[in-house]
Amino acid sequence: MLALVFALSSGIIGGLLVAALPAARTRLRNMVVLFFTGSGMICSWLVARQVWAGERLRFAGQLGGLTFCLDPDPLGIVFGLIAATLWFFTVVYSLGYMAGKAHQRTYYAFLLVAFSATLGVAFSGNLVALYLFYELLTLTTYPLVIQERSPEAMQAGTKYLLYNLAGAAVLLLAIVLTAAWGGRLDFVGGPILAAGLKTGLNWLLFLFTVGFGVKAALLPLHRWLPAAMVAPTPVSALLHAVAVVYAGVYGLLRVVYSVFGTTLLGELGFAALIPWVAAGTVLVGIIVATQQDILKRRLAYQTISHLSYILLGAFTLHPWGLAGAVLQMIGYAVLKTAFFFCAGIIAEQTGVTRVSQMGGVGRSLPKTMVAFAVVTLGMIGMLPLGTFWGKFYLMKGSVAGGKWPLALVLIGSGIINAVCFIPVVVRAFRDENKRLSITERGVRVTLMLVPTMLLVVVGLGMGLFPGMVWPAVQAVVDWFF
């Protein structure tokens, strides 16, 4: 219980502390940031152990006539652990990446508060709490998006904010309707909506899909994501692989398994449509990605594509599909974060931001490029990496759920991923004569390189020993089926 409260509050406390510290006290601030993200991560793991041991950590309060409750279940734990762990890596990376840049105090303060918001989304036990943290996440990540303060960043920030607030407004309507129809908003005790009341449920599902779909960058609602690439690289990593988009995906998983339930969804016409929308997003996202020259934009469109893997798995409504979705969630988060870290190192060290300029980077930054290459294999879904198992179970689930064409979509997407990223790696290692000037070495580079390497190692580990993450996945599947 204490662990839960501390896991949630560590970010907020740390954020306030950072805001209170004078801007010049860099070292002290770095210590505070590390301490609070680290303790938040440790507390999240403690919470996870308790939940896996079968304990219920319910923390409820009244919020103006509405019940507000925190109640982590195995699915929330998976998201919470991904967020807490990768947040710590990102913070370490940020210490290197952000060193010497402007507006650091604002950056770290909001980075920490956003940490709390993300954990809040993960550990919330009803839709009210989820909505609260969801909105908080939007607002606290906004200053991170406009970190550069350039006109372009400001524009992207406005787009980000308006898309997400509009999505949250739709979500609020959906939540109100759920409260009116279902009579409760808690996630415990099975799906909220009972089978049998059918009129309007398709619309409700539509509202939920739009509401969470904005953050999950589902296809026509994705425009803010590529725009938000102006943010610093660690923020992009958080936005894309950990916090924001995952909050949307997590919300949709919640809608499927806690609000509607698989039985009810099986009867809804709109629910049958969503996997195909997701499949479309998978293909269109990755095809658009191949057209992009700016590396970060290429990664952004690839995110749009890969998030829909998870949705596709969730909407197969089959245990294997869910297992695949959860595995994909874990594996993809780790590798995508590493992917962004690599892109960030390349940009910081050599100034290369475009795919067409990549020649010679492999020679200049061999470690980074090797990591990049390994991650590329993961994105395709090849074996020694964790994402393989995700994809494997997703395919298994699609076939078992009676939607075998989805498996073909996944295979196709893997091939296009290869087309998209292998040439980048090849080009980076080709132009051997061209040597790029490297601006920096030293602590700053180490701080960026170490988390990247560690993440790649974790990704490899999960591929070689899938048993390491399987208990968490098993817990989620057992919880809902």
Add this chain to the structure above:
Amino acid sequence: MTTLIRANLPVLVVIAPLFVAFILPPLARRIRLVEALALLGAVLGLGGAGYLASIVLTQQENPFIYQLGGWPAPWGIELVAGSLGVFFLLVVGVSVPVLLFAQGNLAAEVGGAERVTRFYVLYLLLVGAMAGMAVTNDMFNVYVLVEVATLSCCGLVSARRYPRAAEAAFTYLILATLGSALVLGGIGLIYLITGHLNMGFAAQELSRVWLARPHVVLMAVSLIVVGFGVKAALFPLHVWLPDAHSTAPSPASAILSGLAVKGYLICLVKFLYGVFGPTLLQEFAVHRILTLLGGVGIITGSILALTQEELKRRLAYSTVAQVGYLILGFGLLNVTGLAGALFYLASHAVIKATLFLAAGAMLAATGKRNVRDLAGVGRKMPITMAAFTIGSLGLIGLPLFSGFIGKWYLLLGSWEAGLILPAVAILAGSVLCAAYLLPVIRAAYFAPAPEEDWPDPGRPQKLALLLLAAAVVILGVRPGPFLELAQKAAAELLAFY
């Protein structure tokens, strides 16, 4: 003594501010004393309201009925402090922090120390009239109080003597008088067919005779809705509001936008539900018209607010939009929706007062009216901007702030009424609200600050801002008696439906 006070409480809360207002002018030279007395008058009103609320909430007496001069109801004038009345009396308490704010910098705001006393007189008259509207149960009394309020509002708008303000005050005066004439006409028609001016008796009589004279009743409903609509800036009758609320001195803007508009809306509720009754409203489809106007008002007001460069005008147009939420809720014709609208009324009173006061403090410190010129103000005036931010988040309707609860019940109410479009309007309004308020915050915090020194305002002003900002949060986290009173009031108003 205490028993005497307790027995006369409903009239005392009205008389206290009025009495203080009338003893101020001879003391005009001793500004300190005037300030202290003015604050005392408002605080006494709020204290009485709190005491009355405790009596009504604990069901010692609900409603608390008071007969003026001891004359019984159909002949004498009745004051009724029921849930609705007590609820609005508590909302009138917003006047205390606003008054506190005014004391910091009023001479500069109204342009001259000799006008300070006049400002306080008008202010307290307005507060007294609002308190009167909360408790009165007599239709002609409503008219008189509405006129007192209108005149003091116009006086407040023109307190500072620049020509724009005089122009705005004149437009306001003419349109508001037009509105009260319509209201008086409506009251006259009701009196003609029922023979009563007491709301309760008129309602009883109306339910008996309206079938015989449907046209007269329809005429009366229209006159009253349009009449109060003009005064409460119900879209599309809002034309006077932006000028009046943006040219007034800042404390006056806060009280006009936060409170004065709400008084007329409470009167409208009293007439719609207390006199005509829900059945009659449904018969004439008045509720649908209200919801429609409310929804259109939300969208149009917000879009107009979005196009304003000047901060105070933006806030003024936002008031037009927010009145739309209330009108929309009044038309939903169910307890949830009405309770939501009433709670939203309280929430908006606090929030708009916060926003206008913060905007006023920024205007006073920087001399800049436009949003664009306020870049960097967040770091120069941290407390002011913090209050502004809290107010904005509340107005957008984020959870943990008071606006959220109001919107939640309004949404539930529109679902209960089986309508989806009002819900869409409510949510679109929230997003538009974010679109017109967040740029202010963005400029204040994330834009480079200029060299000039813009200090936070003085201590009483900071205290007032913090009090109001705290109220926004407290209402959002622990709405307690407010939500309870709003729900009770809604249930009582719709009891016979």
Add this chain to the structure above:
Amino acid sequence: MSGLLTKVLINYPYLVAVLLFTIGTFTVLTHPNLFKKLLGINIMESAIFLMFVASGNIRGGVAPIRGTTNAEAVYINPLPSALMLTGIVVSVSVTAFALALIMRLYKAYGTTDLRRIAARRKEVISDDHLDQG
């Protein structure tokens, strides 16, 4: 037809009230001159007063003063008249206040015509901050 006509003739005070109200409202909303607007408001209010007072009247009734009439006499309803006294007081104060505002506007713009005020607003706005006592 004759029935309707009789009805209208019997209720002529109300008919006049409606007429006055229309004239007043029309003047307020359409006339650009501030004084005319104020006059319109006054006409409009008189219409309402007329309606109220007429509602209290009973043809052939006498003023309800005790001890001056015999017991069978029909009293008119004195309440509306009493209310309208208050109404007139309110109307007078509105008029006074409006006149003060008109004077202030005249001093600032040199005209009482709204169209000209709108035309001159630009010039006067520039010294908005100059308070004129």
